[in-house]
Amino acid sequence: xxxxxxxxxxxxxxxxxxxxxxxxxxxxxxxxxxxxxxxxxxxxxxxxxxxxxxxxxxxxxxxxxxxxxxxxxxxxxxxxxxxxxxxxxxxxxxxxxxxxxxxxxxxxxxxxxxxxxxxxxxxxxxxxxxxxxxxxxxxxxxxxxxxxxxxxxxxxxxxxxxxxxxxxxxxxxxxxxxxxxxxxxxxxxxxxxxxxxxxxxxxxxxxxxxxxxxxxxxxxxxxxxxxxxxxxxxxxxxxxxxxxxxxxxxxxxxxxxxxxxxxxxxxxxxxxxxxxxxxxxxxxxxxxxxxxxxxxxxxxxxxxxxxxxxxxxxxxxxxxxxxxxxxxxxxxxxxxxxxxxxxxxxxxxxxxxxxxxxxxxxxxxxxxxxxxxxxxxxxxxxxxxxxxxxxxxxxxxxxxxxxxxxxxxxxxxxxxxxxxxxxxxxxxxxxxxxxxxxxxxxxxxxxxxxxx
Amino acid sequence: xxxxxxxxxxxxxxxxxxxxxxxxxxxxxxxxxxxxxxxxxxxxxxxxxxxxxxxxxxxxxxxxxxxxxxxxxxxxxxxxxxxxxxxxxxxxxxxxxxxxxxxxxxxxxxxxxxxxxxxxxxxxxxxxxxxxxxxxxxxxxxxxxxxxxxxxxxxxxxxxxxxxxxxxxxxxxxxxxxxxxxxx
Ligand code: FES
Ligand SMILES: [Fe+2]
Numbered sequence: 001x002x003x004x005x006x007x008x009x010x011x012x013x014x015x016x017x018x019x020x021x022x023x024x025x026x027x028x029x030x031x032x033x034x035x036x037x038x039x040x041x042x043x044x045x046x047x048x049x050x051x052x053x054x055x056x057x058x059x060x061x062x063x064x065x066x067x068x069x070x071x072x073x074x075x076x077x078x079x080x081x082x083x084x085x086x087x088x089x090x091x092x093x094x095x096x097x098x099x100x101x102x103x104x105x106x107x108x109x110x111x112x113x114x115x116x117x118x119x120x121x122x123x124x125x126x127x128x129x130x131x132x133x134x135x136x137x138x139x140x141x142x143x144x145x146x147x148x149x150x151x152x153x154x155x156x157x158x159x160x161x162x163x164x165x166x167x168x169x170x171x172x173x174x175x176x177x178x179x180x181x182x183x184x185x186x187x188x189x190x191x192x193x194x195x196x197x198x199x200x201x202x203x204x205x206x207x208x209x210x211x212x213x214x215x216x217x218x219x220x221x222x223x224x225x226x227x228x229x230x231x232x233x234x235x236x237x238x239x240x241x242x243x244x245x246x247x248x249x250x251x252x253x254x255x256x257x258x259x260x261x262x263x264x265x266x267x268x269x270x271x272x273x274x275x276x277x278x279x280x281x282x283x284x285x286x287x288x289x290x291x292x293x294x295x296x297x298x299x300x301x302x303x304x305x306x307x308x309x310x311x312x313x314x315x316x317x318x319x320x321x322x323x324x325x326x327x328x329x330x331x332x333x334x335x336x337x338x339x340x341x342x343x344x345x346x347x348x349x350x351x352x353x354x355x356x357x358x359x360x361x362x363x364x365x366x367x368x369x370x371x372x373x374x375x376x377x378x379x380x381x382x383x384x385x386x387x388x389x390x391x392x393x394x395x396x397x398x399x400x401x402x403x404x405x406x407x408x409x410x411x412x413x414x415x416x417x418x419x420x421x422x423x424x425x426x427x428x429x430x431x432x433x434x435x436x437x438x439x440x441x442x443x444x445x446x447x448x449x450x451x452x
Numbered sequence: 453x454x455x456x457x458x459x460x461x462x463x464x465x466x467x468x469x470x471x472x473x474x475x476x477x478x479x480x481x482x483x484x485x486x487x488x489x490x491x492x493x494x495x496x497x498x499x500x501x502x503x504x505x506x507x508x509x510x511x512x513x514x515x516x517x518x519x520x521x522x523x524x525x526x527x528x529x530x531x532x533x534x535x536x537x538x539x540x541x542x543x544x545x546x547x548x549x550x551x552x553x554x555x556x557x558x559x560x561x562x563x564x565x566x567x568x569x570x571x572x573x574x575x576x577x578x579x580x581x582x583x584x585x586x587x588x589x590x591x592x593x594x595x596x597x598x599x600x601x602x603x604x605x606x607x608x609x610x611x612x613x614x615x616x617x618x619x620x621x622x623x624x625x626x627x628x629x630x631x632x633x634x635x636x
Contacts, residue, residue: 099514099516099519100514100522101513102515102516102519103519191526191527192511192526192527193511193526193527194527195511195527195627196625197626197627197628197631198628198630200630219548223546224543226543227539227542229539312535312536313535313536313538316536356526356527357536361531361532361539364632365627365630365632367631368539368540370631371549371550371552371632371633372548372549372550374551374630378630
């Protein structure tokens with residue numbers, strides 16, 4: 001990080017002391033000034049997820065995506081190169097692409113007809129000889145994200161020319177992150193177009209939740225326990241031994257549920273697990289996947305994953321799947337959720353359809369789990385926006401599992417990186433997220449030793 | 453991608469309309485269904501479903517006009533069978549189903565019902581209808597409005613009729629509702 005610290009907005013002055021106590025100023029979920037700074041200090045500088053290579057397999061395939069609130073076109077150009085092009089004509093700014101997906105050799109601007117190749121190069125300007133004779137076409141390509149990376153099929157972009165590499169950004173978190181995407185040799189495949197829907201909550205609500213909010217499941221998702229499609233092992237009360245909370249892992253966090261002495265392997269059936277091999281993973285990573293009922297995490301800022309097995313009916317067997325999320329900011333009080341369902345590429349078509357069905361039935365706008373998350377989250381945003389919260393400098397409580405709150409101490413002999421607790425009765429992952437957030441917002445380092 | 457016409461659940465070519473009694477029976481069936489759902493009589497509503505039901509609502513995306521309808525064949529908001537709908541109905545009975553407690557107050561408007569013979573199965577009719585659902589939640593003053601066209605296959609029987617297949621094509625590409633916790 002550069003030396004110069006950014007000015008701290010008034011509503012989060014003293015936030016380091018709050019974080020040290022496990023408290024969080026409500027204003028971060030509401031304040032317009034904070035939000036505007038997030039777009040500039042976080043979304044314009046961090047690695048942001050824009051799509052998966054299996055969404056655009058052929059040359060010319062494109063999808064429209066956002067970085068912060070800015071519109072981009074993610075396209076595979078004629079050379080096969082992945083480009084993240086700003087969806088704005090270099091002439092006078094009209095949108096060159098007005099659909100959500102398709103295939104194009106290039107784009108012709110609907111305003112005055114400037115024509116671009118799908119690599120972004122400007123190749124034609126109408127009436128050029130009469131009016132733009134001296135225009136150097138090379139200088140007027142579409143703006144593009146300076147850094148684009150394809151990491152195990154995941155495409156991330158970074159708008160900051162000075163950004164550190166994606167690998168460096170991922171840091172030690174790679175150890176857990178790779179497990180989600182490298183279990184099968186062919187990697188994971190996106191099954192269909194994303195769900196997109198609007199929720200009246202701040203984007204951080206979803207992002208922090210996936211960092212390890214294990215204590216919400218037994219309450220928020222109690223109806224699904226009642227309906228009998230998930231066992232208490234996967235969604236019940238936090239317990240010593242069944243849950244692992246891993247936080248302070250290069251600024252990111254992950255939560256894992258396991259069945260002691262069993263190998264549920266994310267509820268993938270044998271017809272899928274026979275395609276799963278360590279490959280680029282080491283044996284410890286592979287064994288952890290085997291022991292896992294589920295794994296969920298957030299790569300800061302707004303990319304989350306949940307690797308889990310569920311069913312759409314208690315009468316049917318569970319099926320493993322991976323859901324990917326983008327918590328798209330849409331103003332301080334609103335986000336758009338993007339959801340993709342994935343399965344290992346080697347799985348049969350039949351299994352993929354089943355995995356999709358199960359993924360959709362649990363985590364999507366109609367998902368039996370997700371419906372209830374988004375029913376609860378808007379309340380937080382509303383509370384954060386109260387005059388009462390502002391006048392009384394209300395802080396929310398994120399102290400669960402912290403210091404004297406818990407007798408459980410981090411594991412000393414854990415095989416992977418990060419600070420690891422063998423109980424999931426804690427909010428250490430969420431604290432990690434907000435520490436990283438504060439660091440990014442202020443361009444400072446927060447040294448807080450967090451014994452979850 | 454799917455062509456909207458092929459979604460017509462095996463509908464016979466246009467013009468092969470069926471007699472008015474059958475048209476009337478279909479309309480009454482769809483109105484009864486809407487009433488059960490608006491009144492939250494889910495057990496009664498579930499009785500209207502055939503055990504072999506296929507119930508789908510695909511995702512759609514905005515595409516160029518020459519690039520198909522944008523209706524997905526692989527992504528869905530709902531892709532249900534009898535057992536999965538039963539689970540959804542069962543979940544709604546839990547007092548902890550926060551998305552529907554307090555319940556969404558819905559008002560379904562079903563119109564433009566067009567009924568034809570079903571091509572594949574003589575025991576079925578194909579009904580195409582427009583649907584608008586006004587959804588009021590909590591103390592919000594304004595409804596979220598969901599519109600869709602539905603392509604149904606219905607078995608009209610004496611006394612009991614059953615929904616055998618439904619494909620509901622939502623008009624939205626981004627849902628304005630925070631969740632799709634209602635049946636469409
Ligand atoms: S704004 Fe695109 S050609 Fe003028
Ligand atoms: Fe949840």
